[in-house]
Amino acid sequence: MRSNKDELKIEILKTLDLIRENSTVQQQNRNVFSDGKRYASLYSFATEDLRGYYNEFGKPKTFLTVGSSGDQILNAVAIGAEKIDVFDLNKLSKRQCAQKIAAAKVLEPEILYEYFNSFSQNVYNDFRDKLLEKDRRYFDSLYDFYDEKSFNYLYPYSRVSKEMFYKINNYTDKDRYNEFQQKLESVEINYIDCDLYSLPNYLGDNTYDAMNFSNIYEYLNYGKDVCREKALKFYNFLMQQMCPRLNEDGKIMISYLYAFNNEVERYLKREMTEENIESLYQDGITFDQYQLYMNGFTLQNYSYILLLELLEQENIKKVLTSHVYFGQSFDSSNDMAIIYQKK
Helix, strand or coil: CCCHHHHHHHHHHHHHHHHHHHCCCCHHHCCCCCCCCCCCCCCCCCCCCHHHHHHHHCCCCEEEEECCCCHHHHHHHHCCCCEEEEEECCCCHHHHHHHHHHHHHHCCHHHHHHHHHHCCHHHHHHHHHHCCHHHHHHHHHHHHHCCHHHHHHCCCCCCCCHHHHHHHCHHHCHHHHHHHHHHHCCCEEEEEECCHHHHHHHCCCCCEEEEECCCHHHHHCCCCCCCHHHHHHHHHHHHHHHHHHEEEEEEEEEEEECCCCHHHHHHHHHHCCHHHHHCCCCCCCCCCCHHHHHCCCCHHHHHHHHHHHHCCCCCEEEEEEECCCCCCCCCCCEEEEEEEECC
């Protein structure tokens, strides 16, 4: 069994390799859903309207969430979470989350935003002491080997605008920011390196007031093998393994749906068939298929429909949120978050 020191060394070496590899990949050829690896590129910011659906959680004390950029954690703290379990397949995610939390303890929102666009070492030094030793060693090592600009290869994905950053994150509200920073000093955060379906093995007897599964469902469906079996596996996982861990009146954000709303759902349910979906993407999108694609006939949206059909008899709420970034449909005026509440 590897020691914590050995694990940290591996994470540092894997990260240095990742920066070097990403520096040779053209941005336009990078696929945001292709990094299903244990050591993968990181996100600077969330790409979901977290403010838009976190309000549905009320004031949860115990919270379970994917790690990702760390914004999922900060928004949970802002609404009152005191104990947060954080899981992610990407082992580097916990370093990013620790960095985002440490930065938020010291930096004002505007400087926080600027740091995760520039990775200025001077700014890093302002919050460095807020990191635990293992996290500090990780980021110190990166700065020792690479300059600030090279961090863009670790965080290669497009970033939200400053306006969107404030819009989608409730923790950025200036009139409550001091209170939020005080909460960060006392919150208990536990990190779990695991994939989605292994998660129950790590949770013991833990129960939660709220859970956030972000857009994991979309990652599970990336590729050409979107099918009912995948939707059913995800649905059964939630209903049979995670819902029993909800406290009374607890809620789960089941999946975030990009560029999706009630009108798009009605249209696709009426017009979408397995035949016209299966004709897409065999060798890329052809000219004849382009209009279908622009109307939302995508494998992404097909996977959404399959999941929504399974959830029809459950106690769910479809929360319209601001459209942030990804997705494709004839109407991208909103994203949607599917919220389940325990009866």
